[in-house]
Amino acid sequence: MSDPTDTPDDDSVLAAEYVLGLLSEAEEDAFARRLFLEAELRWLCDGWSEYFAALADEAAPVTPPAALWPAIEKRVYGPPMPVWRRLNLGTAVIGTALAAGLAFAALRFGWLLPEPLPLTAELTSETAGEVARIALDPESGSVTAELVGLFPEPGRARELWLIQGDNPPVSLGLLAPGTVVAFELPETLRAALEGAVLAISDEPAGGSPTGQPTGAVLAAGSVTAS
Structure with missing residues (x-):
């Protein structure tokens, strides 16, 4: 992968600040929404992650004081x-x-294995704040989602999408206003859930006819360990 420092434009700087966690909450949410749609941004984030990891490897280990x-x-x-x-x-x-x-x-001795930490995501909008609450279990593949804002107009629907790395968005299903909806992830999507992006798009009733988002992306957020 090319060195991201070779392209010090605004998006490259934003990607570096996103990887380091330096953006404000509003800036991070806005950038996450762009990550959902722009493969070049995801490429920049991957490049910065590798770049900063290499810098960390060069740092000499420091022994903490005994006290x-x-x-x-x-x-x-x-x-x-x-x-x-x-x-x-x-x-x-x-x-x-x-x-x-x-x-x-x-x-x-393996009599009892610790349960994996659940994953969560709060999908927010710049104009409406929190739009949906999502919980994911990477072990069973179960997903629960509740739409709490930006309810669809008659004849429209809200569709939930998952994007992992450079892969295209995958539809998880339609959300119901004010109701907790359950989905089940295919096994192929369970391994890399943490750090993935979830997003909600406005679609025709019944969902996207193309298998990809066709309407506006209303909210997005990253999947994190709760």
């Missing part, structure tokens, strides 16, 4: 408990230790 971790523990858990308090905890300590031991053993 850093005890200071973090003190801030999180408070000062150490006096010995007499620890000795008087009795069966509560034993029960807690036993439960912790069983939990460790369950994870260590």
Whole structure:
């Protein structure tokens, strides 16, 4: 991939700031909507991601001070408990230790596997604010979506789209005003959900007749771990 610093135009600068998380919330939402439609922007973001990753690889590792971790523990858990308090905890300590031991053993030997973190996306519009709330489960492929704003006019529909990297938008289905709608993602779309873009377009009743967005893109947002 070409060096993105070779094309220092406005879009390249915006892509760099988007990758670094330097844009304001409104700027990030507007840029995410453009990412949904413009493959060149997605190419720029990929280039900047690789560029910044290479810079990070060149940085020399720094060993933190020995006192850093005890200071973090003190801030999180408070000062150490006096010995007499620890000795008087009795069966509560034993029960807690036993439960912790069983939990460790369950994870260590595969008795219990942690559930994957759910993914969410809030789709927003510059004019109407929050438009839809989306939750995704990459393990089962289930998607729940609720349209909370910009309801369609009679004879029109709101269609939900997923875009992953440079791939064309994939329709997930139609949204119903004020109602939670459930979809199921094909297995081929479940692996790279985090960081993908979801968007809503205005379409004829029944959805897009072409398999691609035909109307205005009303809202967009990135999929993130909740």
